[in-house]
Amino acid sequence: MGDILIQATSLTKDYALDEGEIVRVLHGLDFTIESGEFLAIMGPSGSGKSTLMNLLGCLDTPSGGHYLLKGEDTAAMSPDQLASLRSRKIGFVFQGFNLLPRKSLIDNVALPLVYSGVPRVDRERIARAILEEVGLGDRLRHRPGQLSGGQQQRVAIARALVNKPSLILADEPTGNLDTKTSEDILALFDSLHQQGLTIILVTHEPDVARHADKILYLIDGRIDRLVVNAHAIQ
């Protein structure tokens, strides 16, 4: 803990509308995230949460300013360099799980390893171990469609973990789940956090955000406030 994982300086993002008009979604954000932190990003819809998430996840490049992930500046990267960075450093968990429906659980979890060039024998072993860790070791050959939403999200988390990323990005991970299952998933995030992983979670539910150490409030593409001791909020 302590070393800086993410550094954003005057981060902006513009989108061009069809009429040629340019809309600024993020207005020069400055913040740093240290390794091992659990940060929640909150804000009303249209506040730029998803846009920020795409930038943090290296799915998109900023229009202005700099985003440094472990000291690597993404601003000037090609799509393939971004892909390589995602493959090595980031694990994604989506609201809609985004598993490949035709692949077995173990193949879904092993897919990131395919793209990072891990040999097949090792892939099987690593994916199996992680699925056992999230409690699905007995369903390796099932398809995602045969599982409940909570179980599918566990598989997605296993997939996010498989490349030993520096950062887990979760976009509304409990948005499609009932309260009970949400608590289970959040407990899983808590335990990952305890193991020292850095987690960034986008949500609009205060109950979910409360699991994080810090909460970043975004309003209209600007940082409204940063709450440091999130657990204390009632």
Added chain:
Amino acid sequence: MQFSDTFLEASQSMGANRLRTGLTMLGMIIGVASVVLMLAIGQGAQALVTESIASMGSNLFIVLSGASTAGGVRMGGGTVPTLTYKDTMAIGELESIAAVAPMLPNSAPMVYGSNNWTTQVVGTTSEYFEVRDWQPSKGVVFTPTDLRSANRVVLLGQTVVNHLFGDEDPLGKILRIKNNPFTVVGVLSSKGQSLDGRDQDDTALIPFTTAQRKVFGNQFPGMVRYAMAKATSAEVMTAAEAQMNDLLRQRHRIRSGMDDDFSIRNLTALAQTAQGATKAMSMMLGAIAGVSLLVGGIGIMNIMLVSVTERTREIGIRMAIGARTFDILSQFLLEALMISLSGSLLGVILGVTIAWLVATSFGMNVVVTLTSILLAFGVAAAVGIFFGFYPAKKASALRPIEALRYQ
């Protein structure tokens, strides 16, 4: 990403939608099968023509005696006996001519035992065998003595043997031609059909002198109906024709400005025309079949484009978890290539099978060559890559956030 993984991904997505993959492949199967089949039929026809040309003999001329005119009615070639045995011998002296044979054909009934058969009986010399590149499969050709003494000996074509002798060995047997007894001294090897479809084996050869003096009578002594001449090589054909023309005009004392009383035909030129025509036909068949291959390729592109659109979200997920542009490109390209290659493999099998069926049930001459199979296969692979590239490029150029958002 390793090739084996790309292969696995491509085959999984092929297997995921079997009906669609199968139908796409069908386009390729039909395309390749028709290319293989059409080339087989075309080459079969070509082989047939080449065979007929070879059976006719190479570098051949036919020298015909001239046309008669009676009261303004021109009677056509060969109606006036102007070509003599001596003319043919003189032609044989020319250095550009390898061999020349006088021809005295006549239709005549032949009888052996209780069988009879009417065929073209040709009086000629032993040079005929050289002119036609035709040797007996059994027995011998005429000897000089046979010619000098006008012996009653005969060489039979295979068809005549079949009709008169059946399974019996004709060598040394005596048959009758126009009631003259002849001894069979040889059986000609089978030549099959000529270019114009006549059965070349339905013939019998007797010495020229025998034909003149003993069988067909002697209306115009020393005359021949026509002569067949063979040039020493293909290069001297033109020169040989000119030399024969000069020689015969001189011998027949034809003054300049007067018409020839003979005509010379170059059979090789005729053969080349026939060969060119069949070659053109076989290329045309191949081209038509090639169009169906092209249509099959467009089918692949169509399906791959649908597939890319349908799997936009999947592509987004793959990109989010680390797939590079090339990984996506190669997956879709390989899928297109696999569809076209497995389609062409099945197409080759189907094409060869149909070619075989056509050959056995319709008795058509088909030739399936390795070259035509490789050609069809190669073109199919090229079509797969060509038409697979655009959809694959489109897939790999998707932006991950947009692909992920796609519903």
